[in-house]
Amino acid sequence: MDKIYGFIRMDIGPGQTAAFLEGAKACYDAATPDLTGTRLYEWTLSEDGRECWVIEVYDDAEALAHHGRMLQGKSALLREYAEITVNFAGSIPAPVVEAMRQKLGTVNVFGPRAAGLLTEATPHRQVDDSGDRIMALAWFTPHPGKEQQMHDLAMKSFGKVKESDPGTMAYEWFFDEAGRALALDVYRDPAAMIAHMQNCGPIMGEILKISDSRTHVFGRLPDSIAQKMRPELGITYFPKRLFGVF
Numbered sequence: 001m002d003k004i005y006g007f008i009r010m011d012i013g014p015g016q017t018a019a020f021l022e023g024a025k026a027c028y029d030a031a032t033p034d035l036t037g038t039r040l041y042e043w044t045l046s047e048d049g050r051e052c053w054v055i056e057v058y059d060d061a062e063a064l065a066h067h068g069r070m071l072q073g074k075s076a077l078l079r080e081y082a083e084i085t086v087n088f089a090g091s092i093p094a095p096v097v098e099a100m101r102q103k104l105g106t107v108n109v110f111g112p113r114a115a116g117l118l119t120e121a122t123p124h125r126q127v128d129d130s131g132d133r134i135m136a137l138a139w140f141t142p143h144p145g146k147e148q149q150m151h152d153l154a155m156k157s158f159g160k161v162k163e164s165d166p167g168t169m170a171y172e173w174f175f176d177e178a179g180r181a182l183a184l185d186v187y188r189d190p191a192a193m194i195a196h197m198q199n200c201g202p203i204m205g206e207i208l209k210i211s212d213s214r215t216h217v218f219g220r221l222p223d224s225i226a227q228k229m230r231p232e233l234g235i236t237y238f239p240k241r242l243f244g245v246f
Contacts, residue, residue, distance in 0.1 A: 001119050002091035004064050006056040010082040017049040020081040027074045028243050036124045037063025042244030044218040055135055059122050061093050076103050089174040111176035115158040118170050127245050132189040134219040140181040146210040147179030154181055157203040165199055167192025190221050
């Protein structure tokens with residue numbers, strides 16, 4: 001099943017964080033009574049409280065529409081407190097993109113999914129917000145002439161994860177027409193992230209040799225790992241997980 005992926009960035013206005021968070025919780029509370037078709041819905045916040053990211057995964061356009069009906073317009077109200085940029089990837093119909101532009105403002109579409117672990121239909125389930133999930137979004141721009149090698153290495157890494165990364169809950173790769181890549185990782189907990197790094201680290205090292213990259217990491221990490229999440233390494237760390245469901 002090809003899914004719809006949303007990566008929403010919200011830049012919160014000065015002095016608006018408290019009001020924004022109240023609105024964010026209202027969105028979450030409205031969406032969770034019926035999560036049919038919603039695979040992932042996670043809210044995280046930067047350390048300074050000025051940048052929020054929401055990572056969403058839906059089974060299809062109807063699941064996204066169902067989510068919108070559950071919200072009853074609450075997400076659009078957040079524009080009062082923040083500038084919203086919606087980034088889609090996967091199988092997103094053009095009419096849906098245009099509707100979201102009318103509702104929320106800037107909407108970008110990256111490209112289709114090349115490989116991923118999330119393939120099954122998503123039933124409703126009870127919300128369990130007690131986990132220690134870690135998520136990462138990584139963007140890669142291959143050096144000239146390295147586009148195919150970039151793709152091949154990504155697929156090699158995906159195969160290794162599928163074979164021997166039980167703590168990796170999602171590992172989704174997308175490519176645009178220029179050969180640029182976007183990856184979404186979801187780990188059960190920090191230990192699963194460490195295991196993945198040990199498992200796929202050599203392949204990722206090869207990828208980094210042939211591309212320019214930047215990464216966002218979301219969720220509370222142990223201090224020994226968090227201190228390595230430095231901007232000079234192209235990593236932006238968002239330690240405050242607000243609420244979410246997988």
